[in-house]
Amino acid sequence: MHCSFGSFQPIVCLADHSALATSLNSSYAAGEPTLFELVHLDQRWVGFRAGDLFLSAEPDGRIILARAHFLLWETFRLSDLQSENDGEPKTFCGAPSEPFVQNGEVVRSGGAAARKCTRCSYIFYDPLPAREFLDDYYREVYPAQNRQWYNADTDYSESRQGPVVDAVVSAIHRFRSDFRQGSRAFVAHDVGCSFGGLVMHLRRIGIDASGTELNAAAVSAGRARDNENIFNMTVADYIARTRVTPDLFTAIHVIEHMPDPLAFLQELFSLFGEDTIALFRFPNGRYIPALKTSYLDYWWGCSYPAHLHLFGPLSVLCLLERAGFACLELSCTRCEEQPDLLARACGLGDRTLDIDSLVTANVANFGGMELQVVFARTHGRVTRNNYDALREVSKLRAALEKAGA
Ligand SMILES: [Zn+2]
Numbered sequence: 296m297h298c299s300f301g302s303f304q305p306i307v308c309l310a311d312h313s314a315l316a317t318s319l320n321s322s323y324a325a326g327e328p329t330l331f332e333l334v335h336l337d338q339r340w341v342g343f344r345a346g347d348l349f350l351s352a353e354p355d356g357r358i359i360l361a362r363a364h365f366l367l368w369e370t371f372r373l374s375d376l377q378s379e380n381d382g383e384p385k386t387f388c389g390a391p392s393e394p395f396v397q398n399g400e401v402v403r404s405g406g407a408a409a410r411k412c413t414r415c416s417y418i419f420y421d422p423l424p425a426r427e428f429l430d431d432y433y434r435e436v437y438p439a440q441n442r443q444w445y446n447a448d449t450d451y452s453e454s455r456q457g458p459v460v461d462a463v464v465s466a467i468h469r470f471r472s473d474f475r476q477g478s479r480a481f482v483a484h485d486v487g488c489s490f491g492g493l494v495m496h497l498r499r500i501g502i503d504a505s506g507t508e509l510n511a512a513a514v515s516a517g518r519a520r521d522n523e524n525i526f527n528m529t530v531a532d533y534i535a536r537t538r539v540t541p542d543l544f545t546a547i548h549v550i551e552h553m554p555d556p557l558a559f560l561q562e563l564f565s566l567f568g569e570d571t572i573a574l575f576r577f578p579n580g581r582y583i584p585a586l587k588t589s590y591l592d593y594w595w596g597c598s599y600p601a602h603l604h605l606f607g608p609l610s611v612l613c614l615l616e617r618a619g620f621a622c623l624e625l626s627c628t629r630c631e632e633q634p635d636l637l638a639r640a641c642g643l644g645d646r647t648l649d650i651d652s653l654v655t656a657n658v659a660n661f662g663g664m665e666l667q668v669v670f671a672r673t674h675g676r677v678t679r680n681n682y683d684a685l686r687e688v689s690k691l692r693a694a695l696e697k698a699g700a
Pocket of ligand 1 (some may be wrong): 386387388389412413414416417516610678
């Protein structure tokens, strides 16, 4: 159950009051979030049942779980967040979107016009390209245009995968302290694994990693390098075949390519177990040098039709919540692929730069080039075991909302 106070948090409902499950206030005993069965009524009115009891909003303002009958106080109205009552494209935080205007003109990429959320830094292109167009694009155009870096050699390089492997190891240590090395191999699955470089690097450190990828040519090229753990099929088909629930999903630069990232995450949700965590990386929609100068020059993020959505720190939290996930850690990596744009944004021209300190400043403001999230099912055991981390993200989220990030 989530309760909205400008943010979403699991709550525990008791006979005389309700409280945030993560509450630090000692007068509110923190505990297990309450799970409800939804009772559908007319229109958007619903009830919430837990066992034989119904949640009620008492006239004195308390939300309690004590009433065994179902009358007026036990009905709730769903928010307008998911209503389809206007033709406007939807954002994940629920705020309206508008044409993304910067320096007096609408931001465009590959001929498509960008829209931006009015509340957070979520950027997307509308309308999205047709499925058939994308199929052709990824089979023919994308590999040819990006051959310089979209190849097996680059994908298997230490410089590409080393930082991701380090991030995975760090996430396992931090959030899966239940996992004891030696009892069994930690099972990881890389969604959208391209040539399989990450899969191979994870296997090298003893993780039982596999990957799936829809580009058949990339899978073939990876298999030609003796990587037998990558497959040209959907992740759902792979899990149905192996019947093994991964301890970890990775998706490195995947969600920005998805026509429907929410549907993608909702499908992935059904493949998570109680202890499964996920680590995603993606371009930052709130890359500060692009904000200060021009998104037209931010080719690393704005590259339609490859990138259809750009998520900032706040909008990715909203996306995860909408899909039923809780974010355990939100961070900005030290990835920087456009130091020229960074220098221009800082007004440094061609002067010799201390790029490293500029990157450090951007990263500290969640304005670096790449974001990373570690997340799990909101009601999973791993989430309950990591309330401290949830509290940290909740504090961070409040700060991001103030900053409109
Ligand atoms: Zn938004």
